[in-house]
Amino acid sequence: MNAGEGDETASRDRRPVYVISIAAELAGMHPQTLRQYDRLGLVRPSRTAGRGRRYSARDVALLREVQRLSQEEGVNLAGIKRIIALEARNAALDDEVAGLRADLEVALGAVERSSRVFAAGSAGDTVAVRRGRRAAPRSRPGGGALVVWRPQR
Numbered sequence: 001m002n003a004g005e006g007d008e009t010a011s012r013d014r015r016p017v018y019v020i021s022i023a024a025e026l027a028g029m030h031p032q033t034l035r036q037y038d039r040l041g042l043v044r045p046s047r048t049a050g051r052g053r054r055y056s057a058r059d060v061a062l063l064r065e066v067q068r069l070s071q072e073e074g075v076n077l078a079g080i081k082r083i084i085a086l087e088a089r090n091a092a093l094d095d096e097v098a099g100l101r102a103d104l105e106v107a108l109g110a111v112e113r114s115s116r117v118f119a120a121g122s123a124g125d126t127v128a129v130r131r132g133r134r135a136a137p138r139s140r141p142g143g144g145a146l147v148v149w150r151p152q153r
Contacts (some may be wrong), residue, residue, distance in 0.1 A: 004044065012057070013056060013058040013061075014045035014056050014057075015056055015057075016045065016054035016056050016059075017054065017055075017056065017057075017153060018054065018055040018056070018057075018059075018060065019053070019054065020034055020035070020045075020052075020113055021053065021055045022055075023045070023053075023059065023060055023063065025089075026060045027060050027064050027067065028067065028069065029063060030063070034053070034055075034063065035053075037066060038053065038080065040077060041081060042062075042066055042077065042080060042081055042084060043055075043062050043063055043066065044059075045059055062084070066080050066084075066129070069083065081107045083088035091119050097153035
C-alpha cells in the first residue's frame, strides 16, 4: 500500500453515491427500512440539495451490520444504536491515541537529538547543564540541585 492510499480508500468509502433504492438493494433491505433507520439515527446518509438521501459504501456496510446484529444476534434497535455509538467513540479514541503516540515519538526524538539538558535548582529555577554533567550545587548549606535525566536506550 502506498503512502496515503489508505486515506484515499477511506475517502472513497465515505463518498455519498448511492440513491436509497440502490443502497437498499446492496444491503438486502427494503427502502422503507433505510428511511426508518435514518429517522432512528442508526445510519445517517448524506443529503442532496433537494434533501434526497445519498448513501456511501460505508453506509451500506453499516446497514448490513445493523441487519446482522438484529437478525443473527437478536439485538434490538436501541441496543444496535448504542453499539454503533460505542464503536464510533472507540475508533475516535484509537485515532487520538495514535496521534498522541506520534506526537510523543516526535518529542522524544527531539529530546534525544538535543544537546541541552535541564535541571531544577534548589530555588525552583531551571538551569541548563551539559550532557553527562551534574548541575553545580548552590553555595548555601543544604543547597543542591536535582538533576533530571533520561537513560539512553
